[in-house]
Amino acid sequence: MTAIERSRVVAVVGTGTMGQGIAQVALVAGHPVRLYDAVPGRAEQAAGAVAARLDRLTEKGRLDPEARDSAKARLLPAADLSELADAALVVEAVLEQLTVKQELFAKLEEIVGDDCLLATNTSSLSVTAVAGALRRPGRFVGLHFFNPAPLLKLVEVVSGHATEETTATRAWETAAAWGKTPVRCADTPGFVVNRLARPYYAEALRLYEERAADPATIDAVLRECGGFRMGPFELTDLIGQDVNEAVTRSVWDSFFQDVRFTPSLAQRRLVESGRLGRKSGRGWFSYEDGAPAPVPRTEPPAEAPSSVILQGELFVAAALPELIEEAGIEVIVKDDADPEYPGWLELPCGTRLFLTDGEPADGSYLRLIHFDLALDYRTATRMALAPSPTVSEESVRTAVGLFQALGKQVSVIADVPGMIVARTVAMLVDFALDAEARGVASAEDIDTAMRLGVNYPRGPLDWGAELGAARTLYLLERLHQEYPTGRYGASQALRRLAAAETATAAEADPAAETTWATGTVSEGAGS
16 A cells, blocks of 8 residues: 555545644645634634634744645635545544444545545544444544644654555555554554653652652652653643543553553642642643743752772663763772672762662662663763662762763662662553554564653663673562552563573573672572
């Protein structure tokens, strides 16, 4: 199958922001477009709004005047559904109510030709259920655009239970011909992006509820250490707290209230109070005129140590010793540590700095401070530290000074298992592996969807490959011990991948210890 010919009509039903955006995409791609809305006069208004956006594109030099005029001539409002009879594709973007969509498509099925593709832009309903009442559900597919549709590249092409392969392929190729980056996925709650993004919000909310840090600090650590474009609190304020919570609740309900998707009471209270984010003037943060910008907890300047001891390997944090030396601080390399432990940095006072492994610092007899996972330790501009209760304030100040000497701001947070970035990334990796194993989407499409759909700095599977399945499993096992609710119970996909890594490591070196230090799981870990 090939993409729908540019000469064929594309119809859009529903003329809100998303409907107008989809119409604009199809217009700019060269199709005749018909806009329909059940409310009289709305289609004409929407056509005018789309035409005005085309004018602005021309003013900015992004669309030449001839192309704009041609697109305007191809855009026609429809007063009745019967005017969509010659459409090759009808995309629906109406109210997110199952019965409304089912009734619409039942009518459309009697109007359009047999070769017409029928598509829903739903983000929360089952594609299979929407198509359930159709006589020919094989030509029905999900085309989930992201808002604003003209700007965001990602389109999820969702195959319902009865969607024919030729339908999904033609929808995919049409989206690609429109300049989009389509990914194919199965009809599962949340599809790819809304399913796999849940931990990004959920872990931040959990950390806030545990008083690990305030929203501004959690956002700053995930942005400036984890590399995410926006923190979860500012992002949900932008999305709308009511919208974000509704998606979370929908996915949770659709998965029969699986504990991994449990909504947050803190967010529920925010919604109940009417603090919905930017659109209401206040959410986690205030957006009223003159309101100060959120300020994360940032430690004041502190004196750096003159030297540190490096014991063992730091693995994903391996860049730190080089950065420390570049800052003029002596790195004394030793290799007499117990191989049961991962590598660490040791301050002159004897306090050890470990990359968080999921265990709280207070669970150790050592004087230690955990530091968080970073996307890139060289380019990260902030680091989070979590000291154990036995560490003196002076030692904490020295650790702060060490990372400040590397050009990083430092946030000291409460001693919580997995800290901020590490536990968030571990959950994202596990969710992604589980989705791949269940056939939700391919590994390539999962990573593409998360990079383009929610602007993650790396695809979760790509990030997981660097961390290693065994280390990720170890961290989740530790979290599960601390929170034995099932929320952090690792997927079978992660367990099997970790077991394969362990077996490969054992073949390479039968005498090697299989611990967090080596990136493999010891026998009985997490039991």
